[in-house]
Amino acid sequence: MLTISHYLILSFILFSIGVAGVLLRRNIIIVLMSLELIFNSVNISLAAFSYYLQSLNGTIFVVFNITVAAAEVAIGLAILVSVYRTRKTVNVEDLDEMRY
């Protein structure tokens, strides 16, 4: 029997993988993908709680999240493409212009 804990543990594992990816990977596309992973781990826990509490609020929130995330990914990827075209690199360590 799947309980709420299983869903939350899954969510936590996905979240941790996402955070590790954001912090450790150097490829900016991987970083973006890791961010999406964090995002979806949150969506999972929202959906789980929605079911657990028998309230539609969480589900509605998830739908909104997915919509917004889609828009955000579109913009993010566009920026990435643009950055790659000007910098010829996808390594985040090289993108350090905003320093003193």
Next chain:
Amino acid sequence: MDIWALLIIPLVVSVFIALVARKNEELSSYVSIGAVITGFFIVLPYVLKLPGDPNMHPIEQAFTWIDIPGLKVEMGTLIDPLSIIMLFIVTFVGSLIHIYSRGYMHGDPGYSRFFACLSLFIFAMLGIVLSNNLIMIYIFWELVGLASYLLIGYYYEKPSAADAAKKAFLVNRIGDFGFILGIFVIFYATGTFNFIEIEQHIAAGHVSSGTLTLAALLIFCGAVGKSAQFPLHVWLPDAMEGPTPVSALIHAATMVAAGVYMLARTSFLYAAAPDAMVVVAYIGGFTALMAALMALGQKDIKRIIAFSTLSSLGYMVLAIGVGGTGAGMFYLATHAFFKALLFLGAGSVIHACHSNDIWEMGRLYPKMKATAVTFILGSLAMVGMFPFSGFWSKDEILSATFESGNYFLFAMGVLTAFITAVFMSKLVAVTFFGEKKYHGHPHESPYVMTVPLMILAVFAVIAGFAGFPGLEPNFGSFIHTAASGLLEHGGRGVHAEHRFNFMVASLSTVVVLGGLVLGWTIYSRKGMKSDVMEEALPFTYKLLENRFYIDHIYDTYLVGWLYNGMARILNYIEVNIIINFVINGMAYFTRQTGKGLRLTTTGQLQNYAFVMVGGVLVLMIIFAAIF
């Protein structure tokens, strides 16, 4: 209502000249002269009514200016014999000097400005005279100081004139500071600024004698500044940097007399504070003698007359100090005539010779008879020769001093009279007679200048008879009634009645004659090119020429040590503490902090993310520990 017009017209004219008529010199001078003559004709009916009504009831017109709980300040006029006499002097002498200025200032680039300032001065001076309360008198007191500043510094492109103006203003500020403190003390003690109400409070014995003495001394500070008494006398001789009509009007006839007028106005205060009166009397007597001595060592014709003015002011203050308010005001009136005459005469001479040095004049009598004759008449009045006006007024002061029992002050007064006679006869002998030393061709001044001289000369000769002892009511009786009943039964040393004292009169006549003969025999000798005193008594002469080094002492100690020392300390505090420590310290701290915090801005995306995650973890641990 006419009294308010008297006050407003000069102000309106002054503003009109400054804003509208500036470019039109003729118009400026005419409206300015017109304003002061109108004032004279407004005052005239009051003056003519005065002899028939010596006990006139003071007319007070006032409106409330500031009214808040616990403080009521009025703007008002007080007409009594004292102010009528002063109004007459200001408008009459003022009119003649305005007319004279038309000739004297002819062709000057600042012609309109000059008349604007003169009208401003007349406005302020009339304000002092008309005031019915201390706050109003103080406001106009400062306005007069401003007009004086503007006129001393009239030739502002000349550094000496600009410095003299500054000096006059600053020295006056010292006195005025005491004055305003005195006003506060009076307000604290009586709760009012109005003269008549203050007098009633004091008469009713509501004020302790210690407070009265303090207030009287503080208010006297104001008079010391404005009337140039020792130790604040230093500004007056320097004020001669202004045009000569200004010296005559402001620094001889009217403004410097404002201090004496103010003392007379508040004489009820002094009558109730005998200790303060002693101080007043000694300061006056000392100033009179000191200034007369200083005058002996001067070469500049205007400076000699300026020092004689100082001496005369000392006389007036002495008179107030021994309780002879009437005598002091009488001397003020006659002094206004003969001193204005002397200054205007000196101006006429300077106009002709283009020099101020009496040793560059000589034998001017044949060249400018009208000036010379009027000047000599003025000098005789000044030294107090019988029967000229100065004789009667000076005699009243000397008898008042004698009768008050201050024989030391009396001796100082007589000695002053003697020295005055010496330097005035020297002045006349060297300037108008003696060797011819001038350059060029001096000629008599135009009528616009000589006619005022003649009118003033007439008054300088006959004005004394207003105080003729046999005449009843004479000049003194107005002032005694004006200064109220308090004077009659006031403190010790106060004498209301000054009968003609034959002994004093003959003594002063003999002394003056002696002085005149001495001065004349020394300085009318042929072939004299410079002051014999310089060779005969070099040390004394040097001392007198340098005015007992008082200015020098002020320059060295007050300006040099105190002022510069304070400036240095403040500079040190500013540079080292305020700028270096506080301002620069704050900047340094901010910069160093910034330098440290800047290191965190690596530009590395993952550093930021790491810090963020770390922060969240720390918060989670904290929350876990709490709940």
